[in-house]
Amino acid sequence: EAGVAQSPRYKIIEKRQSVAFWCNPISGHATLYWYQQILGQGPKLLIQFQNNGVVDDSQLPKDRFSAERLKGVDSTLKIQPAKLEDSAVYLCASSLGGAGGYTFGSGTRLTVV
Amino acid sequence: QQQVKQSPQSLIVQKGGISIINCAYENTAFDYFPWYQQFPGKGPALLIAIRPDVSEKKEGRFTISFNKSAKQFSLHIMDSQPGDSATYFCAAPIRALTFGSGTRLQVQP
Numbered sequence: 001e002a003g004v005a006q007s008p009r010y011k012i013i014e015k016r017q018s019v020a021f022w023c024n025p026i027s028g029h030a031t032l033y034w035y036q037q038i039l040g041q042g043p044k045l046l047i048q049f050q051n052n053g054v055v056d057d058s059q060l061p062k063d064r065f066s067a068e069r070l071k072g073v074d075s076t077l078k079i080q081p082a083k084l085e086d087s088a089v090y091l092c093a094s095s096l097g098g099a100g101g102y103t104f105g106s107g108t109r110l111t112v113v
Numbered sequence: 114q115q116q117v118k119q120s121p122q123s124l125i126v127q128k129g130g131i132s133i134i135n136c137a138y139e140n141t142a143f144d145y146f147p148w149y150q151q152f153p154g155k156g157p158a159l160l161i162a163i164r165p166d167v168s169e170k171k172e173g174r175f176t177i178s179f180n181k182s183a184k185q186f187s188l189h190i191m192d193s194q195p196g197d198s199a200t201y202f203c204a205a206p207i208r209a210l211t212f213g214s215g216t217r218l219q220v221q222p
Contacts, residue, residue, distance in 0.1 A: 004156070033209055042119075042202050042212030043157065056208055091156050101147060102210060104156025 002026065004105035006092050012111045018080035021108045025073070025094030031055075033102065034067055034077050035091040043091055049075065050097070082112045116140065117205050119213030126220050132190040134216045136203030139184065148177065148188045149202045149212070157202055157212075161188070193220045 005024040013019050025032050030051050035043035046065065048055040051072040060067070064083070069075040079086055089109050093102040118137045126132045138146075145164050149157035163170045163177040163186065170177045176189040190197055198220050203213040 040215075042204075042215050044212075045208045045210070048209045059208070093156070101159035101162065102157075104158065106155050 004092055004094055004103050006090075006105035006108055008108055009106065010109050010111075012113060013082055015084055015112050016081040018078065019082055019110060020076050020078045021090050021092075021110075023075045023077070023092030023105060025075070025092070026103055029094035029096055029103070030072070031095045031097045032069055032075050033093045033095075034075070035093065035104075037089045037091055037107070039088070046077070046090075079110075082110075084112050086110060087112045116207050117203060117211055117213045119203050119216060121216060122214070123217045124219070126193045126218065128193065128195060128220055128222050130193050130220075132188075132193045132197070132218055132220070134188045134201050134203070134218070135185060136187065136213055137183075137185050138205050140205070140207065143205050143207075145206060146177070146179065146186050147204050147210070148175075149204060151200045151202065151215075160201070190218075193218075195220045195222050 007022050032049045034046040037043040046060045047057040047067045049069040067077045089107040091104050091107040093104040095102045116139050120135050145162050147162035148160045150160040151157040161172050161175050163179050174191045179186045200215045200217045202215050204210045
C-alpha cells in the first residue's frame with residue numbers, strides 16, 4: 001500500500017512569514033495526526049483528527065498554528081507567523097484507530113531564519 | 114510533565130552484541146506499549162509492541178520485556194547489526210501517542 005505522503009520535504013522561511021504543509025494519509029485511515037519533532041527530541045503531538053473532526057488539539061499553539069482536514073482525507077498544517085523556535089520536522093501520521101500502529105510520512109523539515 | 118522516560122540517550126554497541134533500551138512510564142492504565150525505529154530523514158516506523166497482559170514478546174532479533182510492577186518496559190536487540198543503527202523511541206498511548214526522548218543507537222562493525 002502507498003505510504004503517507006507529505007510535501008514539501010524541505011522549507012526555509014524567514015521569521016514572521018507563513019508556511020503550509022500538506023499531508024495525504026493512507027487510504028482508508030480515518031485518523032490523522034500532525035506531530036512536531038524538534039532536533040534531538042521525540043515527536044510531540046500537535047493535533048489529531050478523526051475523519052473531519054478534531055479529537056485533540058490541546059498542544060497546538062493556536063495563536064499561530066492552524067490545521068484542517070477537508071473531506072476527511074488530505075490535511076494541511078499552517079504556521080502564521082513563524083518563529084525561530086518553530087524550526088523542526090513536521091510529521092504527519094495516519095492510523096486505522098484503536099491500538100494499531102501509526103504510519104508516519106517522511107516529514108517536512110522547516111527552518112526558520 | 115514527562116510521562117514516558119527513556120534511557121540511555123545514546124548507545125554504542127559492537128556488531129553482534131546486545132542493545133538494551135529502557136523506558137519507564139507513570140500511568141498504569143495503558144493497553145499497549147510500542148517501540149518505534151527512526152532512520153535519518155525518515156519518519157518513525159513501528160518496530161514492535163506489547164500488551165501489558167504479557168511479560169515478553171519476541172519478533173526476530175527484537176524482544177520487548179515488560180515489568181508492570183516496576184512500570185518499565187525495555188527493548189532488547191540481539192545480535193545487533195550496523196543496519197540497526199537508528200534512533201529508537203518508546204511510546205505510550207497518551208494524547209494519541211506520547212513518545213520518549215529517543216535513544217540513538219550506533220552499531221559498530
